[in-house]
Amino acid sequence: MNDKQIPITISGIDNDIYAGFWVRLGSMFLDGIIMLPIIFLILYVNGLSVNMYFYTIIPNLLFGIWYNIYLPKKYGGTPGKLIAGIKIIKIDGKPIGWREAILRHSVLLGLTIFSVIIMIVCLLKADETIFKSLNWLKRSEYLMSLAKTPFTVYTWAVNIWIYSELIVLLTNKRKRAPHDFIAGTVIVRTVYINKINEIMYSEKMDN
Numbered sequence: 001m002n003d004k005q006i007p008i009t010i011s012g013i014d015n016d017i018y019a020g021f022w023v024r025l026g027s028m029f030l031d032g033i034i035m036l037p038i039i040f041l042i043l044y045v046n047g048l049s050v051n052m053y054f055y056t057i058i059p060n061l062l063f064g065i066w067y068n069i070y071l072p073k074k075y076g077g078t079p080g081k082l083i084a085g086i087k088i089i090k091i092d093g094k095p096i097g098w099r100e101a102i103l104r105h106s107v108l109l110g111l112t113i114f115s116v117i118i119m120i121v122c123l124l125k126a127d128e129t130i131f132k133s134l135n136w137l138k139r140s141e142y143l144m145s146l147a148k149t150p151f152t153v154y155t156w157a158v159n160i161w162i163y164s165e166l167i168v169l170l171t172n173k174r175k176r177a178p179h180d181f182i183a184g185t186v187i188v189r190t191v192y193i194n195k196i197n198e199i200m201y202s203e204k205m206d207n
Contacts, residue, residue, distance in 0.1 A: 004092045008173045010199055017196065018175040019086040019187040021166075031067075031080030036082075038063060046137050050126045056118055057069045064112060073101035077187075093200035096185055102119060102185035107161060115154055122146040 012019060014159075019027075042060060047054050072080055073096060076087040088096055096104075122143045133171070135140055144151050169177045174186050188196060 006093050008049035017188050017192045020175050027080040031078050032082050034079050050128050051122050068105045069101045086187050087191050088185050088187050091184050093196050100183040100185050104179045118147050118150045127141050
C-alpha cells in the first residue's frame with residue numbers, strides 16, 4: 001500500500017501549495033455562475049405545473065453527477081475549480097480516479113437523493129389548483145409545507161455537513177475537508193502540480 005503523502009510545505013515554494021477557504025469559495029461561486037442557465041431553465045419548467053417536476057428530477061440528478069463526478073475525474077476539478085487555478089489530486093500526488101471522484105461527492109449525492117425523495121412525496125400530495133395560484137416563491141413554500149418534518153431533517157443534515165466541512169477545512173494544515181478525508185484527496189494550486197510530482201516521485205522526498 002502506498003502511504004506517501006504530499007508534504008505540507010515544499011522547499012523553494014513560499015506560497016501555500018494547498019487551496020484554502022477563499023479560493024475554494026471563489027471556485028464554488030464560479031461554478032454557480034456557470035450553472036445559472038441550467039438552474040433558471042429547471043425553475044422555469046418546474047413552474048409550469050406540478051407534474052413538470054417529475055420530468056426534471058432525473059435530468060437534474062444526471063447533470064449533478066456529470067458535473068461533480070465525471071468532470072473532476074476527467075479534468076481534476078469542476079470548471080469553477082479549474083478557472084480558479086486549483087485541482088483535485090490524491091494524497092500521494094497522483095490524479096484522482098472514479099473511486100475518489102465518487103467518494104468525494106458521495107455525501108452530497110446522498111443528501112440530494114434524500115431531497116428528491118422528499119420532493120416526490122410532496123408532489124404526490126400537492127394540489128394543482130393551489131400550486132398554480134401561487135407565485136414561484138410561494139410554490140416552493142407550499143411544497144415544503146407538505147412534508148415539514150422530512151424537510152427539517154434534511155435542512156439540519158445539510159447544515160451539519162456544511163459546518164463540519166468548514167471547521168475541518170480550517171483546522172488542518174493540508175486544508176482538507178471531510179470529503180477529502182473520505183476520498184483520500186487534497187486540493188492544490190495547479191501551478192505547483194509539476195513541482196509536487198517532482199518531489200513525490202524523485203528519490204528524495206521531503207516528508
